[in-house]
Amino acid sequence: GAVVSQHPSWVICKSGTSVKIECRSLDFQATTMFWYRQFPKQSLMLMATSNEGSKATYEQGVEKDKFLINHASLTLSTLTVTSAHPEDSSFYICSAKDYGKEKLFFGSGTQLSVL
């Protein structure tokens, strides 16, 4: 089956630094990728939709200048958390849609801890 690789699995950083998370589709072309955030015991919340070659679409309440998304190729999307603060600590998960199919495949997630 289709595989989505997400790196890193976990990251600890100091407040004020930036962190980049990568999401790759390994055996299919993903014209659209999605970024979610999940707090403990909460549901996954869609942050943004990333379309290859165009600007990402952000959900209401998500700061586009803080969460920078780049989808430069059909197999790679990146999420950069800029000037991270402790309240940004969360589990970030990407998913990718195989072109022409409805199923969404998820990465393994990145646990971000900001000190």
Add this chain to the structure above:
Amino acid sequence: EDQVTQSPEALRLQEGESSSLNCSYTVSGLRGLFWYRQDPGKGPEFLFTLYSAGEEKEKERLKATLTKKESFLHITAPKPEDSATYLCAVQAYSGGGADGLTFGKGTHLIIQP
């Protein structure tokens, strides 16, 4: 606004004790209802997609059903390895876009040996 409510929040069963998880939803136009399994610290693992009321799908000990307002995930004779959080999500029609999913909070299922 699309909404997904899952119940119960947590469920503890004995090995072999069958039960059902509920997912109630409101959506402007249902494109698909998804069930995922999530283990701690991992991303969701796809289980099923249901598209229309009356549809059923099965995979090993799991069977998912769909009505116009809710979906059930039936688990028959569960084993300890079925312990996980089960997530329900809906995808709505929005005029042609590739939309993300709206998730429920999940049901944390524990199967005791």
